């Protein structure tokens with residue numbers, strides 16, 4: 001029997017109701033900016049504790065759910081939580097860009113079609129290789145100094161040489177896999193190959209994948225199983241059938257599969273979150289509107305880091321009203 005409902009009663013305060021137990025809790029979501037780097041408070045668990053998306057503990061994530069189940073709102077909460085942090089945000093949104101493009105001011109790179117997405121992913125693979133070279137160069141220095149720790153990932157590097165971490169958000173992954181011609185099929189395979197490389201090697205280079213979609217199946221080609229095994233953070237909103245729930249949790253926990261298929265249609269935003277340990281929890285993200293997320297991204301627009309490789313993919317955005325150059329010149333002050 002499903003026994004939890006939650007709703008946001010005012011900004012940042014979520015009311016959790018456990019039906020059958022007559023328990024009511026009001027919980028204040030913590031401030032978005034958490035002290036631990038790359039650890040985002042993104043939702044509440046049914047016991048009232050905070051659910052974090054911790055990129056350093058679980059580098060890559062897969063979020064599944066039927067249409068209108070709450071995937072975009074969840075992803076929006078992630079972006080809003082990441083916006084104040086020292087991180088580059090990269091978005092791939094081939095659903096006409098409707099979800100991620102309004103948040104463009106905080107993004108270092110955006111792609112809204114599969115051709116640009118492929119170019120962007122291959123640039124990220126090249127960036128990852130450069131970061132590996134940097135880690136190796138640092139290792140060569142440390143190795144000659146007894147007692148000095150040897151860097152194994154970007155977080156072991158001295159802060160002044162550490163590259164900025166990158167979170168790559170992919171909205172509706174199946175849109176990247178559509179093909180009608182042989183050339184488009186080859187493009188799909190190259191996209192998935194780049195995603196697999198980022199998923200296998202990205203963690204040490206501080207590149208984290210956050211992939212979202214209604215399904216995650218054979219349409220993504222032969223490497224799908226390999227890619228899925230690397231996306232160890234799983235979140236499933238309401239799904240249409242057990243097959244979809246299995247795509248999220250079949251290889252992790254049969255109980256989580258059952259819990260995902262039991263999410264009722266009217267519980268939008270409720271999800272099951274689990275990872276490769278087999279542990280899982282029911283969660284619900286705050287109902288952040290697109291307007292609220294845009295405001296947060298605009299507020300932190302100046303935190304977009306300088307990453308020359310991503311510059312060609314930087315979204316063109318109009319300046320914010322406060323930063324606009326006045327259309328009329330003020331008269332010079334004369335003595």
Ligand SMILES: Nc1ncnc2c1ncn2[C@@H]1O[C@H](COP(=O)(O)OP(=O)(O)OP(=O)(O)O)[C@@H](O)[C@H]1O
Pocket residue numbers: 065066067068069070071072073074214268269270284285286287288
């Ligand atoms: N955490 C939440 N709390 C309350 N309502 C929510 C929550 N998340 C989503 N909803 C409601 O569900 C609707 C659908 O959410 P959302 O757009 O995130 O779904 P989706 O899975 O991304 O859908 P699609 O695949 O069609 O884009 C929202 O308009 C909102 O009203």
